[in-house]
Amino acid sequence: MERKQLLLDAAHFRHATKAFDPDQKISEEDFSFLLEIARLSPSSIGLEPWKFVVVQNEAIRKELSTYSSGAVKQLETASHFVIILARNDARYDSAYAKHMMTNVKDMPEETFEQHIIPAYRTFQDVNINILDGDRTLFDWASKQTYIALGNMMSAAAGIGIDSCPIEGFHYEKVTSYLQQKGILKQDDPYDVSVMVAFGYRASEPKYPKVRQSQQEIIEWIE
Known part of the structure; x- marks a missing residue:
């Protein structure tokens, strides 16, 4: 029961943090723990089709924010910022x-x-019919990165670290920028999947966590 309550407390604690306290930094030990959680995450047929790019360079963060409308505050204030890439070549052969x-x-x-x-x-x-085109194969790999993303955020909440998943960016412009900086190379087997920011909240959430009830979203077939 104690372990269950710890997990529930972490789920209630976690929220999509828009602005972090820039003066509070995650320790190297704690962030290494989060990266290890990501590394150990499951993936379909065990292909692990991901790469985690930790962006700590302030100038690069600032330039990224011009193409990432949903990450402006996070890029400016987060202790750690991660771009999760998904492989575009994860075919069976x-x-x-x-x-x-x-x-x-x-x-x-x-x-x-x-x-x-x-x-x-x-x-x-x-x-699952994903070999019709490059985009369907990439989208399948991208879905796997969201497993790692969720695990990282849940683990972060469990040790009192805030996070925010981010899809609010211009895919082509961010990709082009990363290529210009040499972070992504033209022949790399990766494309941008999702972003996530980590740190410590600058203020408490304005609104309580609200979700649909279990009765609304769960159906039992017996």
Whole structure:
């Protein structure tokens, strides 16, 4: 019961923090913990199709804010700001998939070629039908990054750190800017998925947390 209450308290504590206290910084130990939570997050077929870019450079943050209307205050005041990238090449038959299965997960190459490729081809091409275009494949990978995003924010709330997930940015302009700065290279197998800011709230939320009731959103089939 104590563990359950700690998790519920963290869920009630968490809110989308628009402005952080710029004088309060997250310790290196605590932020390393949040990055480790992200690293350990689950992903579909275990491909981990993500990369976490921690932007601490003030000049880059300021320039990013011109293309990120939903992140102006966060970029200015957050202790730590993360751009989460999603892979655009996470196909069942890609060199990356082979690397993940044979090098990272230590799967025999023969097993990957004979069993995993056919199974994952059916999964991606037939079951969820994401191989029709580059955008559908990227969107699938992007969905995986949101698992890591949610885990990071929940873990942050659990240790008293605030956060704000951010989709309010111009995708093409942010991508172009990151390429100009060499953060993203033209041939990188990544595209921008979502952003998230971390820090300590400058003030308490003006409004209480409000959600739909369980009765409105949950249906039991017995």
